Amino acid sequence: MIVVITGGTGGAKFVQGVQSCVPAEELVCVVNTGDDLEWWGLHVSPDLDSITYALAGLLSKDRGWGVEGDTFGCLEVMKRLGAPGWFQLGDRDLALHITRTKMLGEGKTLTKATAAIASSFGIRCRVLPMSDARVETRIATDQGELSFQEYFVRERYQVAAHAVRFDGAATAKAAPGVVEAILSAEAVLLAPSNPITSIGPILAIPAIRQALLATAAPVGAVSPIVGGAAVSGPAGDLMAVRGLEVSPLGIVAAYRDFLDVLVMDERDAALAADVQRLGIRALCTNTIMKTAENKKALACASLQAVLATKRQQTPVGAERR
Numbered sequence: 001m002i003v004v005i006t007g008g009t010g011g012a013k014f015v016q017g018v019q020s021c022v023p024a025e026e027l028v029c030v031v032n033t034g035d036d037l038e039w040w041g042l043h044v045s046p047d048l049d050s051i052t053y054a055l056a057g058l059l060s061k062d063r064g065w066g067v068e069g070d071t072f073g074c075l076e077v078m079k080r081l082g083a084p085g086w087f088q089l090g091d092r093d094l095a096l097h098i099t100r101t102k103m104l105g106e107g108k109t110l111t112k113a114t115a116a117i118a119s120s121f122g123i124r125c126r127v128l129p130m131s132d133a134r135v136e137t138r139i140a141t142d143q144g145e146l147s148f149q150e151y152f153v154r155e156r157y158q159v160a161a162h163a164v165r166f167d168g169a170a171t172a173k174a175a176p177g178v179v180e181a182i183l184s185a186e187a188v189l190l191a192p193s194n195p196i197t198s199i200g201p202i203l204a205i206p207a208i209r210q211a212l213l214a215t216a217a218p219v220g221a222v223s224p225i226v227g228g229a230a231v232s233g234p235a236g237d238l239m240a241v242r243g244l245e246v247s248p249l250g251i252v253a254a255y256r257d258f259l260d261v262l263v264m265d266e267r268d269a270a271l272a273a274d275v276q277r278l279g280i281r282a283l284c285t286n287t288i289m290k291t292a293e294n295k296k297a298l299a300c301a302s303l304q305a306v307l308a309t310k311r312q313q314t315p316v317g318a319e320r321r
Contacts, residue, residue, distance in 0.1 A: 002303065003185040003217075007032030007047040007198030009064035010224050010231060011191035012054040013289040017299030018189070019055055020292070024124035028181040029055075030208075032193075033110070033129045034137035034166055034201030035148045039087050040078065042097040043104055046149070047198065048114055048129060049096060056121040064232075067092045086154045111175045126177065130202040133172040137197050138165050139238075148197055157234040161241050164196055169204035174211070182211040187306040190221035192231070192287060195254040196238040203255075212258040220261035220306035222287060222298065223248040227267050231288065247271060252280055261309050263287065263302045281309050 002022050032047045053059040060068045070090030079085035103113040109132040118127045137148040140163040193199050203209045230236040236246040244250035248264040248271050265287040272282040283305040289295045
């Protein structure tokens, strides 16, 4: 079993690559839900949706989110009726949110609703939310504390961020199957997602981080930082807020307690020796995923590097390095 911990647009692209080099039945995706929000009375899970559409071959290539070729007629009418319109939902995309909201209203957990939706799209791998409990990423800014979507979408991350917290994470339980998948995996991969707001909420759930420390499977991460900047989005700014260097070394610092392998872009090859001095294997390759071939090559190279690495075992609760 291969476990991918993922979120965001980079995570969706990476999962598409992994899907092309691992049998579907052997793949488990653990997905961030810290970005979830209620919009027009609907429960929207942006990262779960992107992963679902990516695995189903429906993800918009231009936007990196939503359904390819979708229209936005409902959005225009909602705005005319006075509803907020800064968070865009496509017409076909709405069907998923309506279905999920109905399932949750009937008492199904987010895990069960996600499994049913994935099955409806013909997805054969397991897609798991990080938790069935509410965990919300909150960002302190000059405008006050904002949800992630308010910061990222409404404000286009142009307001200065001062702190990030994950409301509810400390007491949240991992969703059923998440810890078991990590503990029984052959390898665990962290996608090239924002380490603070796409991967961070997942790691903030105590049982998940503890499982990453306890698993016998080697753990690898793909750096979303290339040449001193994020490939896309506010990862660099938010890493700086957390006191992390905006480089592959900052990614190592974020994950160091459980990390065995770091996959970094060939443009950052000069930092490979610094990574390896920290006791972490470094693989330098192209990490920019512009084509299906790029996605597959990165995923397969990352998986091969992780599977070829022996886990450095440390008693649970102790520092590994």
